[in-house]
Amino acid sequence: MKNMSMNFKQAAKDILENIGGADNVGNMSHCATRLRLNLVDRSLANDAKIEAIPGVLNVVYKAGQYQILIGTEVPKLYAEFEKLVNVARGDAPAELTEDQEKAAKGSIVSRMFSAISAIFAPLLPALAGSGILRGLLILAVQVNFIKTGSGTYTILYAASMSVFYFLPVLLAFTSAKRFGASPYLSALIGAALLYPDLISLMGKTGNGAMTNFFGIPTVLMNYNSTVVPIILAIWAYSYLYKWLDRHIMENLKLVVLPLVSLAVMLPLTIIVIGPLGVYSGEGIAWFVNWLIGRSSILAGVVVGGGWSVLVSMGIHWAINPIMINNIANNGFDYICPWTFACNFAVIGMTIGVILKARDTKLRSFAATGFITIVLSAIIEPTLFGLLVKNRKLWLAQIIGGAVGGAYLGLTKVVTNAFVFGSVTTFPAFIEKNGSNFLNALIGLGISAVVAAVLAYIFTNRDEKLA
Template sequence: MDQKQLAQGILTGVGGKDNIEKAWHCATRLRFYLKDDKKADTPTVEKLDGVITVVKSAGQYQVVIGNAVASVYDALADLAGISEDEAPVDKKAEKQAQGSIVNRFIGFISGVFTPFLGAMAGAGILKGLLALFTALSWMSTKSGTYEILYAASDGIFYFLPIFLAFTAAKQLHVSQFVAVALGATLVYPTLVATAGKGTVLHFLGIPVVSATYTSTVIPILLAIWVLSYLEPVLDKIFPEAVRTIFTPLLSLAIMAPVTLIVVGPIGSAISNVLAAGVMGVYNFAPFLAGAIMGAFWQVFVIFGVHWTFVPLMMNNIAKMGYDPLLPILAAAVLSQGGAALGVFLKSKNQKMKALAGSGVITSLFGITEPTIYGVTLKLKRPFYCAVASGAIGGAIIGAGAVHTNAFALPSLLAVPGYTGNGVVIGLLGIAVAFFGGAILTYLFGIKKEDNVADTASVSQDGAITIDAPVAGTLIPLKNVNDEVFATEAMGKGIAIVPTDDTVKAPVSGTISALYPTGHAIGITADNGAEILIHIGINTVQLNGQFFEALTKQNDHVTVGDPLVKADFAQIKAAGYDPTVMVIVTNTASYAAVTPTSDTEAASQPILTLTPQTETTTEGATAANV
């Protein structure tokens, strides 16, 4: 599926462009504020080729795409008419879409940092590399090369209030360029030099607190928040003819001194308290802090609350010149990569192996969403193994007091930014997390039922294979004691006299029909096959007795997932034939449906579907039963 088709599928799945209050993207996810979440068809979106999963967090509807998210967003923006020059936003509707104040705060922080997070991470890595090169005497700090590259790496951090002003203004729907002008005021060279000398300025006789705001986060965010209340008032005062001049004029004339006299010092005080608080907790028990953050950082990512830590980490670097949390997070990130490596080495499922292999690579560079949602969390045990190894690696890094002097995505690329002897201990902690995750996952992380070949995929010759849904003895469909199935009126297939009580998914796909009695399940496979599993003959008359559904309609299942628990001993005792029929209800879509020659069913393929060379009319669907 190309990017435009994928974007169209997502747009339709979220309820169309009229249901989108706001849309943007981060490194791996499309993020939406929807007007009505109920209009979104999440199972359909998750089934799209190119979508890893859908996450609902912090009031946002998040579609996890992976590394191709930017091109998918561009296609979505074209289809939905989304542009940087957006129409005026209904703030009340947006607040309703975002939900609680906590969700709005997390969404705000996410929206502020996401647009330039990649540039900031790249600059941080460059800054770390320059520190490494000078420490190894590969480069002199007095050389022109160093000065130019250092300016490129440090500029975004030095002038951080300007970048934050621009993105915060967009989130709060005030003039972005007035906000940028305010941010530039805070880092204006003359004021920075004056603050550095400790000289006290006065504004209309009021003393201005001497402070330097370069590289700071909280003061400018507070200032733009105050501006978001002032600007609408000024817009109401001035007529439209002069509003474009006088609103910015008074906004700057009022906000510049208010920020320097009141808002800035309050923001600086908050920054100092937060930095002291984070370091207080860290210094109390670095080993424990490392273990907790190493274990649960990816859990924070899943719920979207990790954004609340970004200002804290950047604030630490601004106030203290270093941060102890970012190196710990590298252990959490690399542990997921290690778990993905364990899955890659152990899994027999080719699709899962491919996802895990790419997940290892992206994790090394600090991107874990495709790994988490596509591999470790999907299989569950590998995620737990990653949590355990991340805790151990994080504890090592915390106990070693590893610090970084530059913000970068937690990854191998961030290691050059580790200060002093922290590089060695940091690498040790990362190695323990990565290889520990791989070893634990390889030994304990994959359940036997998850470690089966991807039999629902298409082979090199185009044939599709269907697994046995239950263990037992295989018999030809024509021998079944039911005329409808025996004559193949419903479609071709095979039957099983079961020896196990759990009926499992024979293909990966979506539950298209699940009857209240539990005796029949329809599955639309990801590859297009329509499968009906009919448990017993005339068992509909039991009205659900002796059947327990373990899934529900519209759920997406993978090969081997349990679907129904059937007490076949009781079914037989009640006088019913327990034979399980597996029918391809769209048989006409295939050139041939060939049963296996085996006589016993386990986890092997029992049907082979040969595709048509030309399009044909599909047969009956499972919903017709």
């Protein structure tokens, strides 16, 4: 029987039932044509019944693996099979009914936040671990235990920062899982954006440099550490992938589908989606400069309160060159303290949650976020693991950052270096004018206290880590 008529969900269920259930699956994988299982007890598998399942072509047992021949459609069967095994083992929630799915969809905003949460959730351990390692490395440098530029420093720096540099690759994989595209082809699209030869086309111009693709003017940008371009690209790719999957003949899919995917999506991403990141970043940078020219207090409110929103979209990097340029030309910068206000509001929010919540997982996650930000200024694990899911807490953080930013703007606090906001980078506030450091402490204290109080109020005692 042809696989085109195979009901993958039903076939996965029938296979699981006839191999002895989820507890009998030691390991599972698939190759180009076969579902490969390592069974705990081979005798529990009923070969005859499995071979009779529509779409199953053959069953063999070789090298300790129970191999079920399906054909090139095996990834679809594997996806359903893996889901059933995870549900049976309690590693994933049971499938929703049709009514539950409709209720869960909610508004466009709800679906957007749900998608962001699903995309970042698998990366939270890597982000959190990398953040803490980065903080410890900063601390080791400051106490002269490790020297910047040494082999030890470089190795540990690479270990702590690679997750951020290669974020487009990781996000491509998790986005594909969410949107229903090939995770591996999606990761390859993300990796291609970071290919050294592509980055070198920018030369000394950097973001905004121009090239062409078959005569089409193309804006280039450095995609490392970006978020929005790759998520949008994989969302668009999911539609192309599903269309190709329906229309390409089975015996050609193995070659033609990835060929068309790469040939279409990489140019499309660079020509159409990438410039959105370039121009949106430039627009935000212009807006921040305009605000500073009008009112430093208002600018402090907007940047201090909105910085986490920019971080969530991965376009906060557009403002970094302004801060670096200010430090280089003037020896100080006003914007950097406002980013501190955001980070210390996140710290305050975690304190409020720790004091109010009873759920050990939620408190543990908040505590990890607290340590990560205090040491390394990396807010992404807490942002995507908690704030994006709980908009009341995100509002508490935004308000805290805005109030603290307003005070920093009012007192015209500056930093003498381009740094990321944490306790370990406080020396950047040391100026000949001693009030600068004092006002920085007061402003950041305001951010933390306001966010902590609001988070405490907004958190229910029985709140769970969603």
